[in-house]
Each structure stands twice: as C-alpha cells, then as structure tokens.
Amino acid sequence: MRSIVPDYLAELMQECSDVTGGAPADYIPELARVDRALFGIALTTADGRTYTSGDADTLFTIQSISKAFVYAMAIRDRGLPEVLERIDVEPSGEAFNELSLERNSKRPLNPMINAGALTAHSLVGAPNDPPERWVELILEGLSEFAGRELDVDQRVFASEMQHAHRNLAIAHMLRSYDMLTADPEAVVGGYTRQCAVRVTTRDLSVMAATLANGGTNPITGRQVVTPEVVQQTLSVMLTCGMYDSAGDWITTVGIPAKSGVGGGILGALPGQFGVATFSPPLDEHGNSVRGVAAFERLSHEMGMHLMTVPPLTRSVIRRHRRIALRSGTPAYLYELQGPLRFSSVEQAIRLVEESPPQEHTVVVDLQNMTSIDATARRMLLELLRRIGLDGHEVWLIDGETVVAGAAPSGVRLADDVMQVAG
Numbered sequence: 001m002r003s004i005v006p007d008y009l010a011e012l013m014q015e016c017s018d019v020t021g022g023a024p025a026d027y028i029p030e031l032a033r034v035d036r037a038l039f040g041i042a043l044t045t046a047d048g049r050t051y052t053s054g055d056a057d058t059l060f061t062i063q064s065i066s067k068a069f070v071y072a073m074a075i076r077d078r079g080l081p082e083v084l085e086r087i088d089v090e091p092s093g094e095a096f097n098e099l100s101l102e103r104n105s106k107r108p109l110n111p112m113i114n115a116g117a118l119t120a121h122s123l124v125g126a127p128n129d130p131p132e133r134w135v136e137l138i139l140e141g142l143s144e145f146a147g148r149e150l151d152v153d154q155r156v157f158a159s160e161m162q163h164a165h166r167n168l169a170i171a172h173m174l175r176s177y178d179m180l181t182a183d184p185e186a187v188v189g190g191y192t193r194q195c196a197v198r199v200t201t202r203d204l205s206v207m208a209a210t211l212a213n214g215g216t217n218p219i220t221g222r223q224v225v226t227p228e229v230v231q232q233t234l235s236v237m238l239t240c241g242m243y244d245s246a247g248d249w250i251t252t253v254g255i256p257a258k259s260g261v262g263g264g265i266l267g268a269l270p271g272q273f274g275v276a277t278f279s280p281p282l283d284e285h286g287n288s289v290r291g292v293a294a295f296e297r298l299s300h301e302m303g304m305h306l307m308t309v310p311p312l313t314r315s316v317i318r319r320h321r322r323i324a325l326r327s328g329t330p331a332y333l334y335e336l337q338g339p340l341r342f343s344s345v346e347q348a349i350r351l352v353e354e355s356p357p358q359e360h361t362v363v364v365d366l367q368n369m370t371s372i373d374a375t376a377r378r379m380l381l382e383l384l385r386r387i388g389l390d391g392h393e394v395w396l397i398d399g400e401t402v403v404a405g406a407a408p409s410g411v412r413l414a415d416d417v418m419q420v421a422g
C-alpha cells in the first residue's frame with residue numbers, strides 16, 4: 001500500500017504554493033542569493049520514520065533554529081540553575097537582534113533572541129573550555145540531534161561576519177555586565193559559525209523528532225539530552241520561538257517551534273513527531289511566509305494544536321465485580337484499562353473510596369493497561385498499599401510487571417487471569 005502521509009504532505013505543499021510575499025533575508029548578503037522558489041517539508045515520527053515532500057534535501061543554513069538546540073546543550077553541560085542565572089525565559093516581544101536586557105538582573109530575556117543565544121553559546125562545555133571548543137561541541141551536538149555529521153557553510157559565515165555589527169554590539173553589552181566572560185568577538189565568531197551550520201529540511205525534522213522523543217534521536221537511538229532538558233527547551237520554544245510573533249503562533253499553530261532567517265522552521269509535538277519546512281521568503285517578523293502557512297494548515301487540518309482538549313478519558317475501570325478465585329474464595333475484581341495517568345488513576349481511587357470492596361480479597365487486573373506514567377505508578381502503588389492497610393488481601397495481575405516490581409509487601413502476584421475464576 002502507498003502510504004497516506006507523503007501524499008498529504010505533497011497536497012499541503014500544493015495548497016501553500018500560492019502563498020506568496022515576503023523576501024529572503026538580505027542583511028546577510030549570501031542569504032539574499034538563495035532561490036526563493038525552493039520549498040520543502042519533512043515530518044519524522046517520534047519512532048523514527050521520515051516522510052518528505054518537495055526540496056526536503058536542499059541544504060541551507062540553520063540560523064536561529066540552532067538557538068533552541070544550543071540552549072539544550074548549555075543546560076546539559078551547566079545545569080538549569082546556572083543557565084537560568086544567565087538567561088531568563090520571558091518572551092521579549094522584541095526583534096531577535098534587539099539590544100535589550102532585563103532591567104534589574106541584566107540577563108538576556110530569553111535564549112531565542114540573540115542576546116540570550118550568544119550567552120547560551122558561551123555556556124556549552126566545561127567552564128574553562130576555550131571558545132574554539134564551544135564551536136566543536138556545538139557542531140557535534142547539532143550533528144547528534146540530526147543523526148548525521150553536519151558542517152559549516154563558510155560563505156554564509158564569512159558573509160555574516162562582515163555585517164555582524166549588531167551582534168558585536170550585543171556581545172559587548174553582555175560583556176560589560178559580565179553576562180559574558182569571554183572575548184565578545186570570539187563569542188560572535190563562534191555564534192555566527194553555529195548559525196551557518198548547513199542542514200536540510202529532513203535534518204530539521206529529525207532534530208525536532210529528537211525533541212519530540214524526549215531527547216533520544218529516534219533514528220540513531222542515541223540519547224542526546226535528557227527529557228528534563230527537552231521539557232525546558234520546548235517550553236521556551238513555545239513561548240519565545242517565533243521571534244516577536246510568538247503569541248500569534250501559539251494561538252494559531254500551538255506547536256513548540258523555532259524559525260531561522262535561512263527560511264527554515266521546525267516544530268516538535270511531544271510524543272508524536274517533528275516537522276520542518278523550508279522556504280526562503282520571510283515575513284516582517286523574520287519567519288518563512290510559506291512555512292508559517294504550512295504549519296497553520298497542518299496544525300488545523302490534523303488537530304495538532306497542543307491545547308486541543310482531548311476527548312474525555314474513557315473510564316479507566318473496564319469492569320469491577322465480585323468473582324470467585326479458583327479455590328472458591330470470594331474476591332472483588334477491578335480491571336483497569338487504557339493509559340494510566342493522574343486523572344485516570346484518580347477515577348480508580350475514587351471508586352474504591354466511594355464503594356469500598358466488601359470481600360476480604362481484592363484483585364487488581366492491569367492486563368488492559370496500555371501505558372502508565374511515573375505519577376500514575378506511584379498513585380497506583382499507594383492505592384494497593386491502602387487497600388492492604390484496610391485489611392484486605394491484595395492480588396495484582398500485572399503481566400508487564402510495571403507496577404509489580406515495586407508492589408507493597410503483602411500484595412500477591414497472580415501470573416494470569418486463569419488463577420482467578422470468573
């Protein structure tokens with residue numbers, strides 16, 4: 001069978017191809033020379049399947065999209081508290097290259113504007129690493145996110161360096177407040193290399209899928225950063241990732257994203273997929289015009305807005321009833337189903353609380369549970385413990401032994417349902 005997804009992506013591109021307007025960035029002369037008709041889209045699922053359409057294998061420079069990943073690397077290397085001491089997480093509502101700092105602390109407002117990105121660049125690696133080492137580590141890190149070895153577009157790098165006055169001004173401002181401790185020129189040089197790393201739309205979708213997959217690249221299987229680092233990074237992408245149109249983006253698209261003046265945009269939907277677009281003409285905020293249109297459609301047509309309220313969780317209780325064990329002993333059985341998280345286990349707790357089992361023996365059957373998160377696991381273990389404290393003998397049917405391993409003492413494990421008779 002031909003997969004449906006590439007056809008959908010091709011259709012999406014077709015629908016967006018009449019979206020015109022905007023212009024490629026020209027403050028970096030080399031970027032202005034790009035073919036404005038290029039258009040690519042790629043989607044990589046959190047379990048590693050990539051679908052593409054259009055010019056998804058054309059190389060272009062990552063530019064500001066690198067900021068999200070370098071922020072993640074800074075947290076990985078220095079820990080969140082140290083990074084927060086130097087870079088805040090407040091949307092600035094200002095242009096990406098604004099000379100702005102937080103009034104009192106003198107921290108850059110967030111890591112997605114240049115002031116914060118230059119600071120994050122200098123926080124990669126160990127405290128005494130020289131600036132050349134930051135660039136090496138960043139290139140390695142970006143390559144791990146992409147799952148292949150990336151390199152720097154030297155022409156774009158050189159072209160931007162000739163016009164880097166604004167970034168130099170920002171770096172000197174940061175240095176004057178000791179937010180940067182290294183030589184501002186070295187930081188701008190390294191940061192400009194970071195922005196000139198060449199990627200394809202396909203690469204960006206894999207990088208985004210790595211975030212969507214909790215920090216493990218779904219293609220190479222390598223963990224690049226931890227889920228905690230991803231949570232922080234995606235949060236900042238959601239609130240600050242789209243230059244000064246972040247609010248508009250959250251309401252219309254609702255996917256944590258980052259765009260770059262090279263024409264790329266990537267978005268990551270946690271637990272589901274990473275998606276990326278490439279089309280050079282930019283709007284007045286610096287976001288790719290067609291990219292924004294494609295993301296808006298994708299989010300709307302596919303119900304991908306993060307704030308879409310999911311249908312009410314089906315009852316977590318599949319069945320609950322009086323049964324007899326093989327031995328003839330009467331027991332009360334609770335069969336739980338579906339994904340277990342706070343709200344579903346709470347339903348089970350409520351049921352036991354409101355109508356406590358009358359039988360001495362209580363059987364909890366997890367065979368129809370599809371997943372369980374850490375909170376639900378803790379709650380479920382505590383529920384079992386408390387049923388035991390009420391004087392019941394508790395049996396657990398847990399084929400996957402997700403819960404059983406930590407079951408409170410006294411909880412007995414039934415291997416399978418055959419041990420209890422209907």
Ligand code: GLU
Pocket residue numbers: 062063064065096097114160167192195259260261262286
């Ligand atoms: N290298 C560019 C700059 O710092 C990146 C800007 C961007 O993509 O927003 O000006």
